[in-house]
Amino acid sequence: MALHSVQPPSLPSMNLDAELSALAVQEDLPSDLVWRLLRHPAARRSVALSRRDLTEQLIEEIIKLGSARSLAANASVPADVRARLAGHPEPSVRCGVAASVADEPPGLLALLADDPDPSVRSFLVMNDRLSPELLARLASDPEPSVRSSIIKHWLDAPDRVCRALLTDADPNVRRNSVSAYFPPADLLPGLLADPVTRAAAVPYTAPSPELATDPDSAVRAATAAHPDLPTGLRDLLAEDPDLFVRNAIAARPDTPPALRERIVAGLETDSPLAEWILSSRRSPYTCPSPAPAPPILTREQAEVLLAEADL
Template identity: 35%
Template sequence: MQTPPRLPVPVHLDEVLNALARNARLPVPLLRRLLQHGGAREEAARWRSDLTEQVALEIDTLGNGKASHAPACNPDLPVGMKRRLARSDDAAVRSALAGRDAPLPRDLVEAFVADPSAQVRQAAAANRRSPSDLRARLATDPDPAVRAELAQWWTDAPEEVRRERAHEENRKWPGSPADNAVFPPETMRRFATDPDPRMRALALRDPELPAELVERLAQDDEARVRREAAAHPNLPAPAGLLLLGDADMRTAQAVAGSPHLPREAMEAILAVAEL
């Protein structure tokens, strides 16, 4: 068996473990070890799209039912676990299930639109995947917040529902120039030596950026540049391992969550955390 590489002790170990739990390439045996960490267990429950009924049940059991809200927020949760959570006494858990934009069994949708909690009915009103005939029942809901939610999200609703639509528009936030810029790859590569850190970070949007440039940018003084380098597919493995100990939390998270992180590095992270 190959010995895991030696890692620097991550400054933000908990956040690194949480990011590793979201890593889609994490093998199931390593995921099961990681579930012993409470924060990572909640992240896995909330974000992983590959949870089986068995693993989902393990997560719920390990959390003694206290982490039930996290899996309820996962639209890809197995149907059996969704049914289990739908019986929860916690309206926040039921509303999290009801409001995911994911298909639900018809009997669960029926239960949610008739739920005694307005919070749950409001969440059901926002689910764009629910059958139209069931959503229509909420058009006459006694709670005005439920009717307003339905009108906002049911864009092809009948006219009587659309009349209830809220008129407040979503606030639009402009991005930075670097985020909105579109350049050919050969131009982006020239930004690797730009004095502006925003532009150096933009160079890393080129998926074909040579490994030597990625490695150089992984040592940049600016955290935003190192953060972009951390998730780049051409980042050499040794440079990525060093970034796991980066003082910038989001940089360390970007490495741990990268689909390019070698299994040996995943093993090493769990070893550092004694999991």
């Protein structure tokens, strides 16, 4: 619905910042209204992040007003502007560029891969335009957080990269790698022997009494969730002293209803957070329905809203 001259109906009662931010991304919004919205910080960030019709003058004003970070993440901003923002002194701005910028000019992605701030290199890993060579370079980055980002975003990494990450010196990198990559058979014994990766490696081996009685409750919980868990070990773990282990048995689809009911009845905790975690693991998470799209405002309605915000 285009902006046109009609008698404005009263606007619904909503959060003013949210209404202005919604107006800021409305299509076909007259440029004079966009300029006025730049005076409101939240609306300006929405303009910078989402509008596809930003002129050179608007872009310069957004940078001047301090919203370069949001602008850097807008894929519709001209390549030369995003390349310029790749050299911005604030790492958060360079992060926004790194996550989605194209290699324009050629070599820009390699430049970002050498950024002195590890957060920029971590954001770069999210960029789906990276070559295998750049991904491999980031997989051996000296900063563990960058290597952890590779694990999340390069799920089809080649064998040599997977092996390096599965045997990484950093414990968190090793643990995350085991959860993301299928370990080669020759590495599995070492991963099961490593206290850091033992629980994460359980799904790749056969359940055993040793695993079901491991001193680490995380190992026992992983064993309780194993798809090939024998009935005897299931019944043993149903009596485990740790409620999260027992809950893993209750969450199994092959657990008899009577046993599940008995386990759930005994899962007592004084922590609302623990109760939520326990129940969510027994029931698949359902995403909430998306919020309805904000109404498209007429020019007169937009003027009312801007006046309310003194814009």
